[in-house]
Amino acid sequence: MSLLVLGINHKTATVDLREKVAFSQQQLRDALHQLKEKQVVQSGVIVSTCNRTEIYCELDQPSPGAVVDWLRDFHSLDSDALLPCLYTHHDQAAAQHLMRVACGLDSLVLGEPQILGQVKQAYAESVELNAINGPLERLFHKTFTVAKRVRTETDIGGNAVSVAFAACSLARQIFESLEASTALLVGAGETIELVAKHLYEHECKNIIVANRTRERAKPFEDAFGAKVISLEEIPEHMHKADIVISSTAAPLPIIGKGMVEKALKARRHQPMLLIDIAVPRDIEEEVGELNDAYLYTVDDLHSIVERNREQRKTAA
Structure with missing residues (x-):
């Protein structure tokens, strides 16, 4: 029996490839069924986030070939594009990698805490x-114990930084004051909750939260005084937004070039900052072609988070 990690992450692949390899919630369940029923692996967990997709598994043989072939076929990917971006870790190195990931030591933002919750969810x-x-x-189980100790006994999680924090930092760089700005947040998950918290702490009090279900976004009203709308209502409110930050699990873009173009006309071409944290993307790539629309993806945030990394290297 051999332990294997097979994956891609922000270090090895662009957002274009990462979004093709990412698993939606339903795909994740289908994938786990396939891995089990086709006996590709003896035991497995799939961790799929905006910055990484990794398969942790037990194999009868140490070769990762069958898992690589399965991943390629599941997503109908070209081998030439996929293979150079894949990495593998075996046995002890695989265990060490999982622990580093869960502790935030392999994250885009060193020490970020969300990944532990994402690993726990994947395990569940x-x-x-x-x-x-x-x-x-x-x-x-051992990894969760180690990650808890790391959080408790070191400062790896100090000076909280994350992709959400980086997004807010970018907004603060572009707009002199967030107090007069309106932010449209798309989604209601943990990342968007962190974005709302950071914006609110920096005096942005005009927050609109769009989500598939209003009930899921209801806590944003109480915590941040946000206005909650449905995804279908985004076009009616887009023109009010100086800042748009989106992070959903939607398989297709929610915000298109035409929608943003109309909003910019209504705004008389006042600039709009759009930050797409989602993988697959929530905002069409073509939006970046519009004058007065400044579109950033998770990869574009890399330079911002790099500046924060130094603060945590000693703790790491």
Whole structure:
């Protein structure tokens, strides 16, 4: 029995490829079923975030070939594009990699805390579908214990920084004061909650939150005084937004070039900052072609988060 990690991340692949390899919630369940039923692996967990997609698994043989072929076929990918961006870790190196990931040591933002929750959620999905057992399950339990110790006993999580924080930092660089700015946040997950928190702490009090279900976004009203709308209502409110930050799990873009073009006309071409944290992308790439629309993706935030990395290297 061999332990294997197979994956791509922000260090090895662009956002274009990462969004093609990412698993939606339904795809994740289908993938775990396939891995189990086709006996590609003995036991497995799939971690899929905006910055990484990784398959943690137990194999009868140490070769990763069958898992690579399965991943390529599942997403209908070209081998020439995929293979150079993949990395593998085996046995002890695989265990070490999982622990580094869970502790935030392999994140775009060193020490960011969200990844631990994402790893726990990925593990829970595998447990629910009976896709994990034996040594791999014990490894994940040990990893959660290690990550808790790291958070408790070191300052790796100090001076909170994240992709959400980087997005807000970018907004503060472009707009002199957030107090007079209106922010449209698309999604209601943990990342958008962090974005709203950072914006609110920097005096941005005009916040609109758009989500598929209003109920899920209701807590934003109480916590930040936000106006909650549905995704279908975005076109009616887009022109009010100086800042648009989006992070959903939608398989296709929610905000298109035409929608932004109309909003800019209504704004009399006052500039609009759009930050797309989602993978796959929530905002059409063509939006960046518009005058007065400044579009950034998670990859564009890299230079911002790099400046924050130094603060945590000593703790790491």
